Amino acid sequence: MLKIGVDAMGGDYAPQAAVKGAVMALDAVGPQSRIVLFGDRTKIEEVLAAENCPAGKFDIVATTEVIEMGDHPAKAFQAKADSSITVGFGCLAKGAIDGFASAGSTGAMMVGSMYAVKPIEGVIRPTISSIVPTVGGRPALLLDVGLNVDVKPEVLAQYGLIGSIYAEAVLGIERPRIAILNIGEEETKGNAQSKATYELLREDGRINFVGNIEGSHIFTGKVADVIVCDGFVGNTVLKMAEGLYRINKALGGGNAFWEAMNYENVGGTPVLGVNAPVIIGHGCSSPLAIRSMILSTERCIQADLTAKLQRAFKN
Amino acid sequence: MLKIGVDAMGGDYAPQAAVKGAVMALDAVGPQSRIVLFGDRTKIEEVLAAENCPAGKFDIVATTEVIEMGDHPAKAFQAKADSSITVGFGCLAKGAIDGFASAGSTGAMMVGSMYAVKPIEGVIRPTISSIVPTVGGRPALLLDVGLNVDVKPEVLAQYGLIGSIYAEAVLGIERPRIAILNIGEEETKGNAQSKATYELLREDGRINFVGNIEGSHIFTGKVADVIVCDGFVGNTVLKMAEGLYRINKALGGGNAFWEAMNYENVGGTPVLGVNAPVIIGHGCSSPLAIRSMILSTERCIQADLTAKLQRAFKN
Numbered sequence: 218m219l220k221i222g223v224d225a226m227g228g229d230y231a232p233q234a235a236v237k238g239a240v241m242a243l244d245a246v247g248p249q250s251r252i253v254l255f256g257d258r259t260k261i262e263e264v265l266a267a268e269n270c271p272a273g274k275f276d277i278v279a280t281t282e283v284i285e286m287g288d289h290p291a292k293a294f295q296a297k298a299d300s301s302i303t304v305g306f307g308c309l310a311k312g313a314i315d316g317f318a319s320a321g322s323t324g325a326m327m328v329g330s331m332y333a334v335k336p337i338e339g340v341i342r343p344t345i346s347s348i349v350p351t352v353g354g355r356p357a358l359l360l361d362v363g364l365n366v367d368v369k370p371e372v373l374a375q376y377g378l379i380g381s382i383y384a385e386a387v388l389g390i391e392r393p394r395i396a397i398l399n400i401g402e403e404e405t406k407g408n409a410q411s412k413a414t415y416e417l418l419r420e421d422g423r424i425n426f427v428g429n430i431e432g433s434h435i436f437t438g439k440v441a442d443v444i445v446c447d448g449f450v451g452n453t454v455l456k457m458a459e460g461l462y463r464i465n466k467a468l469g470g471g472n473a474f475w476e477a478m479n480y481e482n483v484g485g486t487p488v489l490g491v492n493a494p495v496i497i498g499h500g501c502s503s504p505l506a507i508r509s510m511i512l513s514t515e516r517c518i519q520a521d522l523t524a525k526l527q528r529a530f531k532n
Numbered sequence: 533m534l535k536i537g538v539d540a541m542g543g544d545y546a547p548q549a550a551v552k553g554a555v556m557a558l559d560a561v562g563p564q565s566r567i568v569l570f571g572d573r574t575k576i577e578e579v580l581a582a583e584n585c586p587a588g589k590f591d592i593v594a595t596t597e598v599i600e601m602g603d604h605p606a607k608a609f610q611a612k613a614d615s616s617i618t619v620g621f622g623c624l625a626k627g628a629i630d631g632f633a634s635a636g637s638t639g640a641m642m643v644g645s646m647y648a649v650k651p652i653e654g655v656i657r658p659t660i661s662s663i664v665p666t667v668g669g670r671p672a673l674l675l676d677v678g679l680n681v682d683v684k685p686e687v688l689a690q691y692g693l694i695g696s697i698y699a700e701a702v703l704g705i706e707r708p709r710i711a712i713l714n715i716g717e718e719e720t721k722g723n724a725q726s727k728a729t730y731e732l733l734r735e736d737g738r739i740n741f742v743g744n745i746e747g748s749h750i751f752t753g754k755v756a757d758v759i760v761c762d763g764f765v766g767n768t769v770l771k772m773a774e775g776l777y778r779i780n781k782a783l784g785g786g787n788a789f790w791e792a793m794n795y796e797n798v799g800g801t802p803v804l805g806v807n808a809p810v811i812i813g814h815g816c817s818s819p820l821a822i823r824s825m826i827l828s829t830e831r832c833i834q835a836d837l838t839a840k841l842q843r844a845f846k847n
Contacts, residue, residue, distance in 0.1 A: 352779050363715050366723035400678050400767040408681035408764045432771030436779055449723045450765055452715040456747030457769060461776060464667050464751055470785035 219249050220276070221514050222314035225256030226283045226301040227321025228502040232256055235320065236264035238507020243274055245508065246515055253314050255280055255301040280304045283321075286500065290324025294332075302326065306333035309493050318485060318514040320498030320507060327364070327488070327497075334493040337523075339530030342372045343490030344379060344448075345497065347455050348388075348513075350477030351438030358384050358393075359435070359444045362486065363452030370413035373397070373445055374421065379489050380443035381424045382529055386520040387513075388442070392425045396441035398450060399429035410447060418445070423529070436474075481506040484513030490526065494518050534564050535591070536829050537629035540571030541598045541616040542636025543817040547571055550635065551579035553822020558589055560823065561830050568629050570595055570616040595619045598636075601815065605639025609647075617641065621648035624808045633800060633829040635813030635822060642679070642803070642812075649808040652838075654845030657687045658805030659694060659763075660812065662770050663703075663828075665792030666753030673699050673708075674750070674759045677801065678767030685728035688712070688760055689736065694804050695758035696739045697844055701835040702802075702828075703757070707740045711756035713765060714744035725762060733760070738844070751789075796821040799828030805841065809833050 225235045239252050246252065254261055258279040265272050282300040284293045294303055302321055306329035309317045319326055336343050346360035360376050361368075377395045384393035397414055399407045404415060406429060418426045427441055434440045435454060446454070462478040465471075476482065480499045485506075488495040494517035498510040517523075538554055540547045554567050561567065569576055573594040580587050597615040599608045609618055617636055621644035624632045634641055651658050661675035675691050676683075692710045699708035712729055714722045719730060721744060733741045742756055749755045750769060761769070777793040780786075791797065795814045800821075803810040809832035813825040832838075 352782070366715070398768060400681070400764055400771075408762075411764070432768040432773075433775035433778075435772055436775055447723075449715055449726070450768055453713060453747040453765055454768065454772060456715075457750055457772060458747075458776075460748035460751055461773075463748075464789060465780070465785065467667070468787045468789055470780065470787060470790070472783045472785060474779060474783055475785075 218251055219247070219515070219518055220251050220253050220314040221246070221511055221518065222253045222255060222305050222308060222317040223511055224301045224305055224319030224321050225254040225261050227319035228498060228507070229500050230502070231320070232260045233264055234502055234504050235507050236261055237268060237504035238502070239275065239511060240265070240268050240270045241504055241508040242511040245512055247519070250515055251276060252511060253278060255305045257281070278304060278308065284325045286322055288322065290322055291328050294325050294328040302329060310334050315518045316494030316496070316514040318496040318498060318510045320500060320502035320510065323497050326495065330488045330491045330495045334491045334495065337490050337492055337527050337530050340379070340490035341375055342368060343488055344376055345486045345488055346380065346383070347486055348483055349436060349458065350474060351436055352474055353438035355390065355438055355442070356388055357435070357438060357442050357444060358388065359446070359451055359454060360489065361446065361448035361451050362455045363448045366447060366449040368447060370410055370417055373410065373414040373447065374417035376445045377418050377421060377424050377426065377443065378529060379526065380445060382525050383487070383489060383522065384442050386522050386525050387516050390442050393442035394427045394440065395424045395443045395445065396427050396430035398444050398446035399431065402429050402431060404428065414445070482509055484509035487513070487517060492527070493523055533566055534562070534830070534833055535566050535568050535629040536561065536826055536833065537568045537570060537620050537623060537632040538826055539616045539620055539634030539636050540569040540576050542634035543813060543822070544815050545817070546635070547575045548579055549817055549819050550822050551576055552583060552819035553817070554590065554826060555580070555583050555585045556819055556823040557826040560827055562834070565830055566591060567826060568593060570620045572596070593619060593623065599640045601637055603637065605637055605643050609640050609643040617644060625649050630833045631809030631811070631829040633811040633813060633825045635815060635817035635825065638812055641810065645803045645806045645810045649806045649810065652805050652807055652842050652845050655694070655805035656690055657683060658803060659691055660801045660803055661695065661698070662801055663798055664751060664773065665789060666751055667789055668753035670705065670753055671703055672750070672753060672757050672759060673703065674761070674766055674769060675804065676761065676763035676766050677770045678763045681762060681764040683762060685725055685732055688725065688729040688762065689732035691760045692733045692736060692739050692741065692758065693844060694841065695760060697840050698802070698804060698837060699757050701837050701840050702831050705757050708757035709742045709755065710739045710758045710760065711742050711745035713750070713759050713761035714746065717744050717746060719743065729760070797824055799824035802828070802832060807842070808838055
């Protein structure tokens with residue numbers, strides 16, 4: 218049995234959207250998977266009743282507190298010891314669940330990732346990533362998307378290996394092509410950080426490094442499956458894509474490529490480099506977005522991603 | 533009389549595209565404007581004849597050499613003393629023309645900007661910028677888009693003033709809103725560079741600083757008219773926009789917003805902070821793109837942009 222922990226109290230429209238999303242995920246998860254909801258038992262059961270869904274379809278871990286968006290993440294994580302996120306991470310750390318997902322406080326999710334499940338030994342800085350659609354249909358992985366800025370080249374170089382393992386294990390891409398986001402294709406282009414990272418990635422025999430990728434090719438799929446960048450740049454790319462998606466939608470331009478850009482289909486942001494699968498959802502997650510988030514958590518668990526990362530960094 | 537210098541030999545499809553674009557611009561430039569073509573007189577006149585355009589509509593400055601894309605910019609600028617770009621900058625420096633535009637070697641155009649017309653006194657680093665469309669229809673200015681990376685906060689802060697003067701003088705935006713591209717709206721967000729720049733911009737009473745802008749709002753027009761960023765980030769934004777424009781076009785999604793993103797309508801990249809209007813066009817410029825480039829050069833001249841920048845940095 219594989220247990221997917223889900224914060225029923227996380228996100229702007231929780232618990233309704235979170236619980237509805239969990240119901241929507243029921244048919245899609247594997248027969249060996251069980252969704253474990255963390256939150257206010259009464260409220261969860263109310264939503265389930267309204268959805269005509271028997272409460273027995275889920276495990277429920279009753280909690281009495283909620284970390285709000287306005288709370289100081291680290292303080293609230295400690296002070297609200299019976300919050301859905303704190304309890305969820307407690308269960309994750311002791312192995313009672315196999316992964317944990319929430320559309321709640323990103324800060325609290327990071328506190329839990331760093332202090333409850335902790336970075337994998339050898340990983341300098343865990344990272345958050347995003348799956349980006351490509352025209353070819355095969356997704357690519359962009360990392361970091363905003364957790365770490367001003368990082369050393371050694372940190373960026375580790376993203377290459379982390380991303381390679383994720384792309385192979387979870388996205389099913391054989392020998393994924395790893396590139397560094399840069400302002401030119403040539404080896405000599407870039408800023409101090411990207412040039413130094415280029416040297417490190419080129420020397421890393423464990424990955425299939427293909428060189429630099431320019432902004433124009435992020436979404437073409439022609440150059441790379443894993444795109445490594447500083448969190449400042451990655452966050453800008455991700456938010457710009459979201460902004461253009463919304464503009465495009467408002468202007469009536471719809472097609473499969475742009476729909477794949479919709480955060481509701483993306484399935485949240487994996488925290489990579491910590492000792493368990495953790496997925497952070499968009500604050501304004503709809504039920505569909507919660508469903509996608511649960512499914513990507515399941516994929517990380519099924520792929521045995523954490524063990525693969527741990528092994529890679531042991532050496 | 534206002535003289536717009538145009539490199540007839542610059543760009544992948546020169547001289548045909550360049551000369552055709554100049555012909556297309558004839559009806560659009562003002563009655564006091566004269567287009568001066570730099571290049572191979574015979575070839576220019578051949579294209580004009582094929583277009584049924586009398587050669588007398590233009591001034592032609594005959595040159596015998598061309599700086600190729602593969603040439604070393606600085607070396608070629610000196611060695612090919614009779615190249616269209618070198619001669620163009622010579623005329624610009626001595627005031628024989630009022631602005632110079634080329635879709636040729638970007639490197640050679642920068643060499644000419646820095647060594648022939650030279651940075652404006654007080655400007656630490658001249659910059660290249662791009663006009664980006666917004667949903668509201670009013671364009672915004674993004675700078676730097678790839679010339680300067682790893683810059684000091686003082687350089688970014690100057691972009692604020694340079695952009696403000698450009699937006700007001702050339703784009704006709706009153707009291708333009710200046711923002712710094714960042715990974716959060718809050719003042720405390722960002723990397724070391726953006727945080728330090730924030731402090732400097734906030735203290736600059738000459739501009740209307742509105743704080744941080746996230747990637748999601750670059751194209752909405754809701755937050756800022758001038759978006760300041762490091763050249764690494766700006767280059768990525770610009771190329772990503774170009775890439776998505778092409779994807780969108782290929783998928784058949786067309787509308788006014790995306791058409792405004794088309795480089796052919798953008799009018800090239802102004803080099804800002806040097807002692808004369810210089811505009812660099814896209815290497816693959818079509819005649820329409822050349823026409824737009826010529827018109828934006830004319831606007832910079834008419835707006836008396838250089839004098840305004842010089843005055844602002846005198847203090």
